[in-house]
Each structure stands twice: as C-alpha cells, then as structure tokens.
Amino acid sequence: MTHKEEAEERSYEHWATVVSNKAIEIFGKKQVVATGWAPSGYYHIGNFKEAVTCRAIHRELISLGADSYYLLNIDDVDPFEKIPAFFKEYGKLLKPYLGHAISEVPDPLGCHDSYAEHFIADALAIMNDFDVNPDPILTSKLYEEGKYYRYAKLFLEKREEMYELTEEITGSKMEDFFLIQCPKCNNLSAPKIIDYKFIEDKIKVEILCQKERRGCGQKSSLILGETIWKIKWRLDWAARQDFLGVTVESSGKDHGVSGGSIDSSLAIHERIFGKSKLPMLITHGFLTFGGKKLSGSTGSGLPVSKFPSILDPSIFLYKIYRTNLRTDTDFKVEMDVPGVASDYDLAEELYYKERDIEHKKTKEKTVKAYELALMAEPFEEKPIRMNYGQLVTFLQVYLFDEEQVIETLKAKEIIPFNISNRDLQLLKDRIQRAKFWIENYASNNFKFSVVKNPKCDIVKLLDLPVLKELYMALQNLPENYQGDSITQYLYEIAKEKEIKPGNFFRSIYQIVLAQKSGPRAGTLIDVLGK
Numbered sequence: 374m375t376h377k378e379e380a381e382e383r384s385y386e387h388w389a390t391v392v393s394n395k396a397i398e399i400f401g402k403k404q405v406v407a408t409g410w411a412p413s414g415y416y417h418i419g420n421f422k423e424a425v426t427c428r429a430i431h432r433e434l435i436s437l438g439a440d441s442y443y444l445l446n447i448d449d450v451d452p453f454e455k456i457p458a459f460f461k462e463y464g465k466l467l468k469p470y471l472g473h474a475i476s477e478v479p480d481p482l483g484c485h486d487s488y489a490e491h492f493i494a495d496a497l498a499i500m501n502d503f504d505v506n507p508d509p510i511l512t513s514k515l516y517e518e519g520k521y522y523r524y525a526k527l528f529l530e531k532r533e534e535m536y537e538l539t540e541e542i543t544g545s546k547m548e549d550f551f552l553i554q555c556p557k558c559n560n561l562s563a564p565k566i567i568d569y570k571f572i573e574d575k576i577k578v579e580i581l582c583q584k585e586r587r588g589c590g591q592k593s594s595l596i597l598g599e600t601i602w603k604i605k606w607r608l609d610w611a612a613r614q615d616f617l618g619v620t621v622e623s624s625g626k627d628h629g630v631s632g633g634s635i636d637s638s639l640a641i642h643e644r645i646f647g648k649s650k651l652p653m654l655i656t657h658g659f660l661t662f663g664g665k666k667l668s669g670s671t672g673s674g675l676p677v678s679k680f681p682s683i684l685d686p687s688i689f690l691y692k693i694y695r696t697n698l699r700t701d702t703d704f705k706v707e708m709d710v711p712g713v714a715s716d717y718d719l720a721e722e723l724y725y726k727e728r729d730i731e732h733k734k735t736k737e738k739t740v741k742a743y744e745l746a747l748m749a750e751p752f753e754e755k756p757i758r759m760n761y762g763q764l765v766t767f768l769q770v771y772l773f774d775e776e777q778v779i780e781t782l783k784a785k786e787i788i789p790f791n792i793s794n795r796d797l798q799l800l801k802d803r804i805q806r807a808k809f810w811i812e813n814y815a816s817n818n819f820k821f822s823v824v825k826n827p828k829c830d831i832v833k834l835l836d837l838p839v840l841k842e843l844y845m846a847l848q849n850l851p852e853n854y855q856g857d858s859i860t861q862y863l864y865e866i867a868k869e870k871e872i873k874p875g876n877f878f879r880s881i882y883q884i885v886l887a888q889k890s891g892p893r894a895g896t897l898i899d900v901l902g903k
C-alpha cells in the first residue's frame with residue numbers, strides 16, 4: 374500500500390466525501406467534474422472506472438450542497454493510429470485512413486457517420502445503463518468553436534517556457550505543440566510545422582507532410598484552423614480544463630506518476646496560465662477482469678455492456694464505491710459474482726438499519742457506498758433479497774424453471790407468500806441474471822446437475838460407515854434448519870463421530886451430483902429436501 378492508500382484506509386470518510394469537501398474548500402459551490410475518453414475503440418473497463426468514479430464525486434458534491442456540472446469530453450480528433458484486431462477484416466478499407474482524425478475515418482460497418490461515432494453511441498448507452506450521465510462534449514466541436522485558439526497563441530508566445538517546462542517534467546523537450554491536418558492528403562499526424570508567424574489574430578503555419586509518417590510529402594502554407602488541428606495531448610488537456618473551468622478530474626494511476634500527464638497539466642496551469650487555484654487532478658486504482666486491463670482497441674475480455682446481464686448495475690457501482698479510491702480491484706467474473714451480490718445485500722441491510730455493526734468506519738463507508746450506488750430514489754422499505762449464491766443452487770436443482778424456484782422459495786418460507794410485486798420483480802431480475810451468469814461465465818465450481826439415479830458403483834466406492842452416519846444425521850435433522858445451519862449441523866455430527874467433515878460432504882456430492890465438490894452442502898440439502 375502506498376502512503377495515500379494507507380491514509381485513505383484510515384479515514385472515516387468515504388473518498389467521494391473527502392474529495393468533494395476539498396473541492397468545495399478550494400473552489401466554492403460552483404463545481405465542474407470532468408471525465409474524458411477517445412472513441413478510438415469500444416468503451417472499456419478503464420474508461421468505465423473513470424466515469425463511474427467521477428459520477429460518485431459529482432453526486433457527493435451535489436449532496437453537500439454544491440452546484441456541480443458533470444461533463445464527458447469525447448476526443449474525436451484523436452488520430453487513427455492502429456487498426457484494431459476486431460476490425461482486421463476491414464483492413465483494406467481502413468488502412469488509407471491511418472493518421473487521420475477518427476472523426477474523419479469511415480465507420481467500417483457503415484452504421485454511423487464516422488469511425489468515432491460508431492463507438493460513441495455504444496459508450497453513452499453503457500454509461501446510461503449505470504446511471505452515469507455526464508454532458509457529452511465533442512472535442513471537434515470545441516475546436517470548431519475556436520475555444521482552443523488563444524491557447525495555441527499562448528503556447529507559441531511562451532514557447533521557451535513551454536520547452537523548459539516539458540523538459541523539466543518529462544525529461545524530453547516537446548518539439549511540436551500541434552497536430553495540423555495536411556490540406557492535400559488529410560493526414561493529421563504526419564505534418565510537421567516548419568515555420569509559423571502571427572498575422573493579426575491568426576497564426577500562419579508552414580507544414581511538411583512527412584512521408585516517413587505515412588504523409589504525402591507536400592509542403593503547405595495555411596492559417597491554423599483552415600484544416601483540422603489539435604493541440605497535443607498534455608497541453609490540450611490543460612487548455613480544456615482551463616476554459617471548461619474543470620475543478621475535479623480523475624484519471625487512472627498511470628497518469629499520476631512522476632513526470633506524467635498530471636504533473637504536466639498542473640505545471641501548465643500554474644506557470645503558463647498563472648493560476649493559483651489548480652484543478653484537483655486525482656487518480657484512481659485500476660479495475661481489471663481476471664488480472665487483465667481490458668483494452669478497447671483489442672476488444673478482448675468481457676465487454677462492459679455485458680455487466681448488467683450478470684448483476685444489477687447498482688451492485689457493480691457498490692463494488693467500486695466500497696473499494697478505496699486508489700486501490701486496484703480485480704474482478705473474476707467466473708468466481709466473484711455471488712460474493713459481490715451478497716456484500717451488496719449486507720450493505721443494504723445496514724442502510725435500512727436491519728443490521729448493525731460495531732466498527733464505525735466500516736459502517737459509514739459501507740452505507741455511503743450503498744447510497745452512492747443507488748440509481749434511483751431509495752425504496753421506503755428494504756426490498757426482500759434472495760441470496761445470489763443460493764439462487765444459483767436452486768436454479769440448477771430445478772433446471773432453471775423460474776416458477777418452480779419461486780414456489781419452492783415460498784414453500785420453504787425463504788421468501789414470504791405475499792411477496793410484493795416490486796420484490797417479486799427484483800427476484801425475477803436476479804433469477805435471469807444468475808441464469809445468464811451460470812450459462813455463460815460461472816466457473817465449474819458453481820455448476821452441477823443433480824443425478825437422477827445414483828449409479829451403484831459410486832455408492833460402492835463410498836465408505837459405508839460414513840454413509841450410515843450421514844443417513845442417520847439427515848434422519849435426525851431438525852425441521853427448522855436451513856442452509857448454513859444444516860452445514861453447521863453436519864459439521865458438528867462429523868466431529869462428534871470422528872469423521873473428517875470433508876468426507877462427509879464429499880459423500881453428499883458424490884451421491885447427488887456424481888462429482889467430488891459442489892455448492893454448500895447445507896444449501897444443497899435444503900433445496901433438494903431431506
């Protein structure tokens with residue numbers, strides 16, 4: 374753990390509260406929270422983590438009485454540098470556009486006006502699924518509106534300071550400040566500026582479209598703004614934060630390294646723009662799936678758009694909000710889903726005061742994370758929840774028959790007979806998600822099918838005395854025992870009879886499932902009936 378992570382762990386306040394209070398202390402009530410994304414590939418988990426993190430801060434600012442505006446900067450002037458693996462078959466069509474602005478590259482699938490737009494619609498829909506609704510602002514629009522022009526002039530006027538600053542921070546001098554589209558071949562990343570001069574309030578540039586960078590070799594003379602242009606990334610970032618009045622922006626930890634883009638941006642705010650109040654450029658930990666940082670351009674792994682088919686989006690939000698800001702989270706989709714859902718249910722009990730815990734810090738952070746994860750007004754009364762993991766067992770025993778599962782849950786008084794329509798709907802939603810998870814993602818440890826007629830040879834393999842004790846134990850199983858209390862009961866008996874509990878449980882799995890392991894024995898017996 375780093376110092377910052379340790380301090381966060383010690384804090385009694387949720388990170389969203391800490392960041393928001395500090396932002397209000399610096400900037401007062403008017404707040405602008407920003408997140409950014411370049412639509413050069415599918416919206417991925419890293420982008421998602423950033424937007425979701427900023428959503429929490431935006432919400433917390435509002436709940437602390439600030440007037441917060443949440444924006445998403447969509448950088449559609451990014452040059453198209455690489456044909457992603459998932460568009461490999463369109464290589465011929467896309468190759469001539471390498472180096473062009475993604476807003477000018479065609480959509481190979483033909484369903485949108487440009488390559489960039491193909492990904493934008495999808496990203497906004499995903500964000501909306503998670504109640505992340507920043508105001509989308511296209512970088513191309515900001516350039517068209519001339520928002521960046523005075524920064525271009527400023528950077529050129531202060532070029533010596535800029536050289537010094539970039540060299541001091543990054544270790545290498547930034548040669549060119551801009552990307553300028555070649556008027557002949559439209560390439561954005563190939564031209565190099567060979568000369569410039571100020572003509573009244575405009576900048577006249579001489580550019581050479583470099584052949585070695587896929588350019589056409591043409592020299593051109595033009596007024597900056599006659600073709601697409603862009604201030605290079607770190608400078609563009611600072612300029613945008615300045616004219617949009619950004620007060621808080623979160624980025625992945627990699628941006629926060631010494632000499633990274635955050636250092637550069639802050640130095641530009643301070644030394645080039647001459648500001649004393651610097652935006653809060655915070656960093657968040659990585660979210661990975663099975664150890665992999667998913668990349669939008671390779672398109673590997675579980676797409677963010679699939680999350681809501683596995684878990685209620687609020688549960689995902691809760692998982693992120695209950696984790697420290699700077700701590701990395703790895704989510705193993707094949708294993709972690711029932712546990713994450715169960716943590717959420719416990720937080721809900723705490724929020725509705727159906728449960729209490731002594732540890733004040735844990736309690737406050739849990740309740741705040743639950744509140745922030747809500748996607749609508751909270752219900753008046755706590756909804757009835759059916760444990761996700763138990764549901765996974767019920768569904769497999771009853772061969773995914775939703776009606777039969779619900780009837781059984783009622784008969785076993787796990788859910789009330791007069792369950793409200795709202796809670797019944799929540800249960801049905803969870804059933805659909807659990808089913809989708811088992812069928813598509815769950816590890817084999819969670820999957821089983823009940824054996825109709827146990828094979829004699831399996832029974833023969835079992836230890837007869839163990840089997841006898843098991844039979845007796847089940848005969849004497851008290852009626853009111855359910856789930857884990859059954860597991861506990863079997864455990865006690867095994868100990869009493871000096872049988873290894875593992876052998877006891879293995880016998881159950883072998884008889885019922887014809888496999889060596891399975892779901893919790895108590896739950897299984899409970900679901901099957903004694």
Ligand SMILES: [Zn+2]
Nearest residue numbers: 480484485491
């Ligand atoms: Zn499309």
Ligand SMILES: [Zn+2]
Nearest residue numbers: 555558582589
């Ligand atoms: Zn050219």
